[in-house]
Amino acid sequence: MKDDMIKGVKGFKFSARSAGIKKSGKPDLALIYSEVPARCAGVFTTNKVVAAPVLVTAPRVETGSCQAVLVNSGNANACTGEQGMRDALQCGALAARALGISEEMLAVSSTGVIGHLLPMEKFERHVPHLAADLVADGAESVARAIMTTDAFSKMASAREHVEETEYTLLGIAKGAGMIHPNMATMLAFVLTDAVVEPQFLREALRRATDVSFNSITVDGDTSTNDMVLLMANGVAQNAEIRGGTPAGEAFCAALNRVMLDLAKMIVRDGEGATKLVEIRVRGAVDEADARRAACAISTSSLVKTAFFGEDANWGRIIAAAGYSGAALDPERIDILFEDIPVVRNGIGTGKDLEEKASEILKRNEFTVIVDLHLGPAEASYYTSDLTYDYVKINAAYRT
Amino acid sequence: MKDDMIKGVKGFKFSARSAGIKKSGKPDLALIYSEVPARCAGVFTTNKVVAAPVLVTAPRVETGSCQAVLVNSGNANACTGEQGMRDALQCGALAARALGISEEMLAVSSTGVIGHLLPMEKFERHVPHLAADLVADGAESVARAIMTTDAFSKMASAREHVEETEYTLLGIAKGAGMIHPNMATMLAFVLTDAVVEPQFLREALRRATDVSFNSITVDGDTSTNDMVLLMANGVAQNAEIRGGTPAGEAFCAALNRVMLDLAKMIVRDGEGATKLVEIRVRGAVDEADARRAACAISTSSLVKTAFFGEDANWGRIIAAAGYSGAALDPERIDILFEDIPVVRNGIGTGKDLEEKASEILKRNEFTVIVDLHLGPAEASYYTSDLTYDYVKINAAYRT
Incomplete structure (x- = not known):
């Protein structure tokens, strides 16, 4: 991993906890928060069986705006019917209340076993602590809390600039089942403080996904919970990055590099993989x-x-x-x-x-x-x- | 396996030898011979990389007539270029000469490692012995000689009748790689003494393949050497079996059963499989x-x-x-x-x-x-x- 000194992005804060969702007692609940609303883009599973958190989050991301992500491991909240939908909405509501923001600004994400209801009392107990514990240098703790069969946590980053103004890209991912990618949930959250034109942000994410996560998996062979989110909070205050410009090309190159680094880590961590x-x-x-x-x-x-x-x-x-x-x-x-x-x-x-x-x-x-x-x-x-x-x-x- | 007393089919003879193609010294060369020319139909690999024996045999089978099959294990004669083609033709020529029949009546078939030339001197030495050693009850020895990673040999059979005339179906197969069917060569030879109308013979084989071998493999995911041959020598002298008749339906049902039995054996013998x-x-x-x-x-x-x-x-x-x-x-x-x-x-x-x-x-x-x-x-x-x-x-x- 290049730029391995980068541990945060301006305006983003992080926290993670062991909420007891995993039997092992390892960290399993995390929060990513932007101090200001961020522009966002998302890529979601193409599986016809779609988990509740994806159904809740996809239309919110579609609006182009998002401020926080609540993510848990240990339970996918998939194939859980109407109760699963209510639970996913409630997860978002808990985090929104704790953060004092609108529910619509909350993305929720889950990974783990399919077919079990979320233990909501654990979310009720721990989400307020997550909101209280947010810190700027906590990205690594989030990377650890979203692991399932992953052998190591996955982060990648890049620095670029528009004219004199520097911005940062930080990616956090999980996934380790790429030996046969049928169903190993892949989650990735890429955060940047850059100001990026909304339509171009979506286009850049789509292109980067093709040469990274879509080049380690068969198209369509995605899990019920796959999700890639790109949030750009604009705190760097650079001149807006647009498509068809040198600044746009540089942004795409940096984004591709971060996402390909993460994708390769997922393969390297393929379950049982040695090569x-x-x-x-x-x-x-x-x-x-x-x-x-x-x-x-x-x-x-x-x-x-x-x-x-x-x-x-x-x-x-x-x-x-x-x-x-x-x-x-x-x-x-x-x-x-x-x-x-x-x-x-x-x-x-x-x-x-x-x-x-x-x-x-x-x-x-x-x-x-x-x-x-x-x-x-x-x-x-x-x-x-x-x-x-x-x-x-x-x-x-x-x- | 039902009808496990059936060890032969009228008018067919068999032989097998250890020719030293396999390093293990196990049987690796076999001959199936019909005393009279048989009507035949074939299904071949859909892989774009096609082994020489398939390229030689497919057009011969297309003529609808065939009298013998020479098959070896231990070497697939695939990706062997022009020399591979010359070798496959020479294998057929050796067997035709030893049997005193036309080369055009000889099918050749190979399974084993890709990319090595056939050891032709071993074919020259052993094929004449194969022709001399043909016996009516040698089908089991052929089933053993075509094994590669197979844990057990595979045969299935059925008896049916047209009016008062009984006929037999005997299938011999190899294949054990169906866990992921990409490239585990599957060979099957189904022999019958029934008189079957040639066009219906082809149709019956195609239908039986769909519900048997094509239901244990992904369509198109076939090896360079896959081959299913159906030979009907008519020695039973029944009234000709045709499509759209009760006798045709009975023939299809028996053929489906034999081929599904073989297909299930291949799955049961999936490399390392326990279920x-x-x-x-x-x-x-x-x-x-x-x-x-x-x-x-x-x-x-x-x-x-x-x-x-x-x-x-x-x-x-x-x-x-x-x-x-x-x-x-x-x-x-x-x-x-x-x-x-x-x-x-x-x-x-x-x-x-x-x-x-x-x-x-x-x-x-x-x-x-x-x-x-x-x-x-x-x-x-x-x-x-x-x-x-x-x-x-x-x-x-x-x-």
Whole structure:
């Protein structure tokens, strides 16, 4: 993580507590608060089964304005029916009352087990303390409180400037199930003190999501609770950042960097994962095809177990490309592990180079390049290896 | 397996050998031979990367006539370029010469590691012996010789009759990678002595494939070598079986049963699998939707690890249905483990019933029913649990 000295953003305050929602007694309730109303944009799950907090928060974010986020781990408040909706609304109401702001300015977010009602008495007891305990340097405590199966907390940040005025971006995320991304809830909150034109803020978030969180997951394969929020409170008082300008480009680049850093942390923390692998498909006819092939390779259990076994088993990679739906000509495909070619024109380059490639597989991070030699487009996906511990974590998660 | 006394089919002979293609020294080369030319139909991989034996065999089967199959395990002859094509043709030529039949009547089939050339000297040495050793009751030896990571050999059979004339169906299959079906080669050879009208033979195979092998795999997610061959040599001399007749229906039912038996064996032998689970989706708007939902649930690693953990974690099931693309209304969904309802109208039925459901998960075989309550359509997929041994087998397969 670059800029690892950044621990806060002007005008934002944070607090977190152990409210007893998690059986473990670890921190599980957190509050993010902006001293002034912030412009905001959001990206939400595309799952047809949508958790109550997402149903409550999405229309509020749609208004473009937000001032605080109450987030809990240990319980997803999903598949909880009308009572779940009432509870999500009540969570927001509790936080709004404690902060003295309108309920409409409150986003609520949950992650954890599906199908259990929230323990509302714990929210009633602890939310007032959260509001009282807000501090400027508490982002790290929020990052810890939203963890579920995460092995480590996730933050990333960047500094940029508009003319002479500096602004900060700080991202906080959770998620660790990206080995197979079906249902591991991913939450991310990106905070900035920059003044950003509202429509451009939405557009920047959409673009950054595509090259970060949407490049570690299959489109549509989102959990019931996924949520990415971007809040810009304008406290930096820079000249408004707009699309189609150098300042807008710089903002997008910084936002992409922060979100890609977070996304890679999620892969690196893939349940049981020991490796972070970039699957870079190039020479595709168009970007959609490049993404299709990269996605199929990245999500293949056979490819991922081969990475765990440190086996340069390119046959599994070429076969995944073959069923991905991407246009390809098997006799043109090259595959490289970093700079070691193991396939040229669809045929293996032999044992010596494959053994060299196996050396690369021993690294914790490496890149696999699949060149289709058909067109100009490329795309990268980030994946992890599939390990014994993945099975262990997911077989034992609830019981 | 019903009819487990059936060990042969009139007019078919079999042989198998250890030719040294597998390092283990286990049987790896087999021959199936019909004493008379058989009518045939085939289903082949839809992968864009297609192995040489498939490229050689598919157009021959397309002619509708075939008399023998030479099949090896231990080497897939995939991604082997022009030399691979020459080798596949030469395999067929060797067998045709040894049998004294036309090369065009020979199907060739391979399964095993991708990217290595076939050891042709071993084929030259052993194929003549295969031809000399053909016996009527050798089907079981063929089933053993085509195994790769299979834990057990796979055969299924049925007897039917047209008027007074009895005929037999015998299926032989291999495949054990259905935990994630990306690339585990599936081969199946179904032999019958029935007289079947050629066009109806093709149609019956296509329909049977849909409800058997295509219900344990994601459409398109096939390996470079997948192949299902159906050979009907007519030795039973029954009145020709045609479509749209009771005899045709009986033939389809018997073929479906044999192929579904084989498909279930493949799932039961899923690499490292300990459970066979039927995912039955009903109440879907149409069959395509039912298949979509059943497929998404069946292939979710999170669902499959929960089965291994014997955890009635219905949240993962409902979420997989949610991202499957099938039309659904979360508030109408019911989920049952056998006859135990764990979800009614999208909401959990409580701890007591969930604990009862967990008892069902301890079984080796059980059915999960997901009722969307939207329409009349239903479909079943068969899946297995995802276990430590899956990772072990696939991380170590080549090394």
